[in-house]
Amino acid sequence: MIRSEILKEIAPILRDQLVVCNIGIPSQELHAIDDQPTNFYMLGTMGLASSIGLGLALAQPKPVIVIDGDGSILTNLGTLPTIANNVADNYILLIIDNGSYGSTGDQPTYAGRKTSLAKMAQAAGCDRVIECAAADTGRVLQEALDAKQMTIIVSKCKSGNAKMPVITMDPVVIRDRFMKAVSA
Amino acid sequence: MNIDKKIADDLVANDVSFVTTVPCKQLAGVIAEIDQRDDIFHIPANKEDEGMGLCAGAWMGGKRPAIIMQNTAIGVTVNTLATLIQYYRMPLPMLISYRGELREPVACQVEMAVHTKAILAQMNIPTYHFHKRADVEEFDNILKYTFMCNKPVAILTDANFWGGYGDQ
Numbered sequence: 001m002i003r004s005e006i007l008k009e010i011a012p013i014l015r016d017q018l019v020v021c022n023i024g025i026p027s028q029e030l031h032a033i034d035d036q037p038t039n040f041y042m043l044g045t046m047g048l049a050s051s052i053g054l055g056l057a058l059a060q061p062k063p064v065i066v067i068d069g070d071g072s073i074l075t076n077l078g079t080l081p082t083i084a085n086n087v088a089d090n091y092i093l094l095i096i097d098n099g100s101y102g103s104t105g106d107q108p109t110y111a112g113r114k115t116s117l118a119k120m121a122q123a124a125g126c127d128r129v130i131e132c133a134a135a136d137t138g139r140v141l142q143e144a145l146d147a148k149q150m151t152i153i154v155s156k157c158k159s160g161n162a163k164m165p166v167i168t169m170d171p172v173v174i175r176d177r178f179m180k181a182v183s184a
Numbered sequence: 185m186n187i188d189k190k191i192a193d194d195l196v197a198n199d200v201s202f203v204t205t206v207p208c209k210q211l212a213g214v215i216a217e218i219d220q221r222d223d224i225f226h227i228p229a230n231k232e233d234e235g236m237g238l239c240a241g242a243w244m245g246g247k248r249p250a251i252i253m254q255n256t257a258i259g260v261t262v263n264t265l266a267t268l269i270q271y272y273r274m275p276l277p278m279l280i281s282y283r284g285e286l287r288e289p290v291a292c293q294v295e296m297a298v299h300t301k302a303i304l305a306q307m308n309i310p311t312y313h314f315h316k317r318a319d320v321e322e323f324d325n326i327l328k329y330t331f332m333c334n335k336p337v338a339i340l341t342d343a344n345f346w347g348g349y350g351d352q
């Protein structure tokens with residue numbers, strides 16, 4: 001399975017939740033599959049999806065699902081200790097680990113070689129870390145929502161991107177409708 | 185007047201309740217003050233751009249954020265300021281220790297000091313420079329201004345403002 005197939009499968013779970021989505025093709029795919037005002041699309045700032053989501057989860061009570069990538073976690077590794085030490089039980093970090101920088105042409109990341117992001121999250125102090133096969137992502141995500149416990153999911157999948165249009169929505173519109181959905 | 189207390193009081197009075205920090209020796213007092221306030225959630229960050237991400241999320245979640253950091257980090261935050269805070273139009277007060285200015289004992293700090301205002305100016309970030317203790321009186325108005333215009337706003341605070349540095 002590739003990322004877009006995972007996103008299609010979990011779209012019904014994501015629909016009613018606050019979602020912060022990683023820069024580039026992940027956001028383009030989610031936007032094309034099921035655009036919702038509850039989706040915050042990152043248009044730039046590689047690496048900060050997990051941090052934005054954590055700030056959001058700590059500031060209000062609704063569940064927050066972050067859809068991140070292995071390359072983005074690697075570029076902001078300091079996020080893992082911050083997450084581990086500031087427990088928000090409404091926070092789920094779903095790392096779609098395709099072992100590559102998908103958006104820029106599938107160049108391999110170290111997560112696709114010797115480095116285990118699940119083990120790094122555990123070593124950082126995250127209490128509930130689950131690595132799963134791509135096909136199990138929906139079940140593991142639903143279980144994490146039901147558990148109401150901060151969870152880091154590392155979903156191992158194949159490299160590859162669906163052809164989707166660029167997001168042309170204005171960033172202030174994305175942010176404004178998202179904030180209205182947060183406070184609704 | 186205790187400026188650490190005054191800064192924390194102004195943050196609370198302006199409903200700023202989510203503060204991220206990366207330490208600087210000059211900021212030790214204000215960070216300690218913020219850490220013990222019940223009405224401020226203090227979340228230390230490992231890097232300043234990470235801290236700005238936390239602030240962006242907290243703001244969208246309904247909390248007013250602020251970041252406390254050293255000016256040497258201004259370069260690593262340029263992309264985050266441009267593509268997150270400014271692009272999505274978010275307010276962010278940045279209380280920045282201005283190392284490498286008058287009364288600085290560490291020569292290397294001057295190397296980023298000479299770029300600090302130029303980078304902030306290049307990014308059209310409103311910038312205030314606290315040099316004398318009394319300058320802290322403006323802090324309350326700067327916070328109001330920041331949340332009025334939804335922009336990142338920098339407050340540079342040099343060694344003279346903090347009353348010297350270390351043993352000097």
Ligand SMILES: Cc1ncc(C[n+]2csc(CCOP(=O)(O)OP(=O)(O)O)c2C)c(N)n1
Nearest residue numbers: 024026046069070071072100101102103104
């Ligand atoms: C600071 C910065 N460096 C590089 C890029 C280019 N870039 C955009 S997305 C991306 C890949 C992100 O990889 P990952 O997080 O694994 O997501 P994937 O696309 O694989 O799902 C890169 C390198 C960027 N936008 N910003």
Ligand SMILES: [Mg+2]
Nearest residue numbers: 069070100102
């Ligand atoms: Mg990837």
